[in-house]
Amino acid sequence: MTDYTAQSAQPVWLELSSPQSDVSTKFYSELFGWEFSGAGPLGLGSQALLGGRAAAGISPQPPQAPEGQPGFWSVYFRAESLDTFLTAVDASGGQAMTVVPEFDGEASVALVSDSGGTAFGALTFDDSRGLGTVGELGAAVYFELHTHSPEKADFYSEVFGWTKSTGTSTIREEAQLFTMPGDVDLTAAVVDLSGTQIPSHWEAFYMVEDVDAFAQKVPELGGALLVKPTNTPRGRVAKFIDPHNAAFGVIEPNWL
Missing domain, CATH: 3.10.180.10 (2,3-Dihydroxybiphenyl 1,2-Dioxygenase, domain 1)
Incomplete structure (x- = not known):
């Protein structure tokens, strides 16, 4: 597939939170052929590149994470306006869990739960950060x-x-x-x-x-x-x- 830039309401990022990010980067690089360079749109850890295009990210768990907590993947979707997104989440029975209204320039991020209690993330930004490929081998x-x-x-x-x-x-x-x-x-x-x-x-x-x-x-x-x-x-x-x-x-x- 050609280069991908997430539009509003499309998947924009996949992030693995890992207790040992160096072990995780080695595992996934050998598994999918990912190469790691720089931080992803969340400003954490390393982004995985597939043919030079961002496929995912791996970040270390925060220091306050419980000992022995397993790693986990999170899915983020693109939102054009954080305020509009959060208003829609609330009106539809969801709940905001963590909101960062501004970081790294014009970007913002929120972790929310839907009306059934399932967690996911939303990202807003004004540049080309985010996934650069979907629908190809390894993506x-x-x-x-x-x-x-x-x-x-x-x-x-x-x-x-x-x-x-x-x-x-x-x-x-x-x-x-x-x-x-x-x-x-x-x-x-x-x-x-x-x-x-x-x-x-x-x-x-x-x-x-x-x-x-x-x-x-x-x-x-x-x-x-x-x-x-x-x-x-x-x-x-x-x-x-x-x-x-x-x-x-x-x-x-x-x-x-």
């Missing part, structure tokens, strides 16, 4: 909202203007599907966690050429298999944890 290509309250997923249509339809997820042949606005084909499916103890979360799936070969490589680098390679309605999928128990997924997409 994010597909997203899923895993929630205990799928009936509240319309929150994202209300806040971001996403278009709701019926499609497929990596779990079901029929699922809520949201198409994000813009000139890049990006979708997010809703996965129902009802009846499970799994916390609600956002997942980004990274595109790989061969899920089975990838699954053999992960344990060799210090990660572990969570979900073995499986054919799903969206393509062949597998899920893993990295050396610090941060979960991530890969996919051979069947729609590209």
Whole structure:
């Protein structure tokens, strides 16, 4: 895919918070071929480059993080106005958790929870910072909202203007599907966690050429298999944890 610049309501950043960022950068560089240079749009840690374009970021956990806390990935979407975004979040039943109205020039960031309690981030900025690639090998290509309250997923249509339809997820042949606005084909499916103890979360799936070969490589680098390679309605999928128990997924997409 050609260069990507997130438009409003599209994914703009993926950030791994790691207890040992040096170990994490080594793991992901060997796994995806990422090269690390400089800080990402949050001004933390290092950004991962794929063919010279930003694919993600890895930052150290803050000093106040509980000892033994696992790593975790966060998904951020672009907002044109932080105030307008936060007003929409509140009106749609969500809640602001952390807000930084200005940092590093004209940028701002917020961490919020949607009306079902799932956390995600929003970034505003006036330059080209953010993801520089999606939809290519080693980059994010597909997203899923895993929630205990799928009936509240319309929150994202209300806040971001996403278009709701019926499609497929990596779990079901029929699922809520949201198409994000813009000139890049990006979708997010809703996965129902009802009846499970799994916390609600956002997942980004990274595109790989061969899920089975990838699954053999992960344990060799210090990660572990969570979900073995499986054919799903969206393509062949597998899920893993990295050396610090941060979960991530890969996919051979069947729609590209």
